[in-house]
Amino acid sequence: MSLLSSARAATGRPSDEPPPPDDLVVVPARHPWRWIAAAAVLVLVAQFLHGLITNPGWDWGTFFGYFFEKSVMDALLITLQLTFAGAVLGFAGGIVLAPMRLSKNPVLKSVSWGFIWVFRSVPLLVQLLFWANLGYLYDRLQIGVPFGPGFFSFETSTLVSAFGAALLGLALHEAAYAAEIVRAGILSVDSRQLEAAAALGIPRLRQFRRILLPQAMRAILPNAANELVNLLKSTSVVYVLAIGELFYQVQVIYGRNGRVVPLLLVATVWYVILTAALSVLQHYVERHYSRGYVR
Amino acid sequence: MIELTGVTKSFGTLEVLHDVDLTVPAGSVTVIIGPSGSGKSTLLRCINHLEKVDRGRVRVDGELIGYRRVGNKLHELSERHILKQRANIGFVFQTFNLFPHMTALQNVLEAVGKQAEPRGRELLARVGLADKVDAYPRQLSGGQQQRVAIARALALDPKLVLFDEPTSALDPELVGEVLDVMRDLAQAGTTMVVVTHEIGFAREVADTVVFLDEGRLVEQGPPSEVLDNPQHERTRAFLSKVLV
Numbered sequence: 001m002s003l004l005s006s007a008r009a010a011t012g013r014p015s016d017e018p019p020p021p022d023d024l025v026v027v028p029a030r031h032p033w034r035w036i037a038a039a040a041v042l043v044l045v046a047q048f049l050h051g052l053i054t055n056p057g058w059d060w061g062t063f064f065g066y067f068f069e070k071s072v073m074d075a076l077l078i079t080l081q082l083t084f085a086g087a088v089l090g091f092a093g094g095i096v097l098a099p100m101r102l103s104k105n106p107v108l109k110s111v112s113w114g115f116i117w118v119f120r121s122v123p124l125l126v127q128l129l130f131w132a133n134l135g136y137l138y139d140r141l142q143i144g145v146p147f148g149p150g151f152f153s154f155e156t157s158t159l160v161s162a163f164g165a166a167l168l169g170l171a172l173h174e175a176a177y178a179a180e181i182v183r184a185g186i187l188s189v190d191s192r193q194l195e196a197a198a199a200l201g202i203p204r205l206r207q208f209r210r211i212l213l214p215q216a217m218r219a220i221l222p223n224a225a226n227e228l229v230n231l232l233k234s235t236s237v238v239y240v241l242a243i244g245e246l247f248y249q250v251q252v253i254y255g256r257n258g259r260v261v262p263l264l265l266v267a268t269v270w271y272v273i274l275t276a277a278l279s280v281l282q283h284y285v286e287r288h289y290s291r292g293y294v295r
Numbered sequence: 296m297i298e299l300t301g302v303t304k305s306f307g308t309l310e311v312l313h314d315v316d317l318t319v320p321a322g323s324v325t326v327i328i329g330p331s332g333s334g335k336s337t338l339l340r341c342i343n344h345l346e347k348v349d350r351g352r353v354r355v356d357g358e359l360i361g362y363r364r365v366g367n368k369l370h371e372l373s374e375r376h377i378l379k380q381r382a383n384i385g386f387v388f389q390t391f392n393l394f395p396h397m398t399a400l401q402n403v404l405e406a407v408g409k410q411a412e413p414r415g416r417e418l419l420a421r422v423g424l425a426d427k428v429d430a431y432p433r434q435l436s437g438g439q440q441q442r443v444a445i446a447r448a449l450a451l452d453p454k455l456v457l458f459d460e461p462t463s464a465l466d467p468e469l470v471g472e473v474l475d476v477m478r479d480l481a482q483a484g485t486t487m488v489v490v491t492h493e494i495g496f497a498r499e500v501a502d503t504v505v506f507l508d509e510g511r512l513v514e515q516g517p518p519s520e521v522l523d524n525p526q527h528e529r530t531r532a533f534l535s536k537v538l539v
């Protein structure tokens with residue numbers, strides 16, 4: 001009641017005279033706990049920032065010394081190459097595997113199912129070591145008639161370098177996950193869309209490319225971006241094959257100078273920056289595919 | 296133009312069409328009525344092979360739909376050939392099924408290609424949507440979407456157009472604008488087969504009214520006979536419920 005009477009006082013009306021109904025002032029509800037919670041969190045954030053600046057363990061001098069250092073830049077380039085190639089090969093595989101798994105052909109369906117099952121089951125790290133040691137299983141690889149004579153023959157160790165093994169492992173691993181992401185996208189499109197396309201006599205491949213995929217992209221993109229960020233960080237696993245990517249390189253440096261924390265921070269901050277860049281890219285690509293969905 | 300002989304179709308153990316014979320002459324309008332579940336939509340979908348018939352023949356312009364006869368056998372056509380046959384048969388869906396990521400004009404041109412743009416614009420003008428060529432389906436009302444769908448079906452210059460309950464998903468005040476477009480098409484001599492519950496439209500526009508019940512063709516004839524003087528008890532019972 002006190003709120004009401006003060007509102008009346010504000011309009012300069014005697015408090016015993018009821019105001020006309022359209023003259024009542026709306027007072028929003030107050031939320032004191034929001035202020036208290038915000039203050040508590042801000043104190044914690046301030047403490048953390050204070051620690052970042054004052055704790056000598058972070059060793060910011062070393063951090064900035066190595067952040068743009070030549071060997072770190074070269075390693076960053078390799079991380080980007082692995083991410084880019086892994087994503088392109090992985091999603092190319094996924095775009096083939098997903099329709100295979102949804103097809104009516106039992107052979108295609110089972111093979112796709114089996115591929116996804118195997119490559120999602122094997123940890124990336126284990127798979128990478130397998131590919132790197134392929135030479136123990138097959139010391140020579142050849143192209144020719146199946147079970148018959150061969151035309152070209154290669155030594156496994158020259159064909160599958162450490163980088164090749166890393167790429168193979170990442171691509172196969174990615175393809176299995178990408179296949180499921182693409183399949184989810186395809187399933188999200190109303191089946192009547194394809195029926196309409198079929199009724200118009202639009203050829204099958206064109207139905208997939210022009211009608212199905214653009215609509216499926218809306219469901220694919222958020223998951224694909226997630227997977228891409230995951231891949232970016234998964235490239236750090238290939239350090240086991242002694243490939244000079246970002247994480248391997250900072251280990252080499254701190255193995256030499258012993259400044260573990262600032263160098264781990266160099267890698268961390270680069271991963272954060274690259275993820276941010278991917279998120280910006282995601283925003284624009286998603287906007288492109290939301291054509292017709294925003295009024 | 297369309298010739299159905301002995302068309303029979305089952306979904307599992309449920310027989311939805313039983314030995315249906317129907318002839319639709321070129322330039323005529325045939326309206327199929329009947330209670331829900333009577334097989335009206337299935338019959339329509341058999342005409343462009345969206346459903347496969349179990350027995351019987353479907354011919355459009357003398358051409359067997361979905362099959363090729365070799366000696367005493369019917370070989371199912373490859374999907375490519377069926378798609379080619381479908382290009383001669385326009386189909387308008389109850390739920391419009393426009394492509395949501397394309398504008399009205401892009402929807403109309405998708406099956407015919409960009410070079411047909413003048414004709415696409417002309418068709419959209421014909422259904423009264425000259426000012427909506429660049430609108431996306433979501434920006435259009437149900438009635439406008441269905442009119443775009445009709446323009447899209449006409450873009451291929453089909454020999455006939457099939458309508459599957461084209462006004463059933465529309466708000467009552469939007470039904471009229473779609474029926475007006477269909478009436479114009481009928482007057483222009485388009486061969487049409489329409490599944491609908493709009494008895495008034497059937498009476499006014501149809502050359503032939505077909506009554507379907509439990510997958511059987513019960514009665515057919517001009518509207519003055521089937522609608523106003525039905526011979527069969529089941530037709531009378533259905534009409535008495537619809538024409539309240």
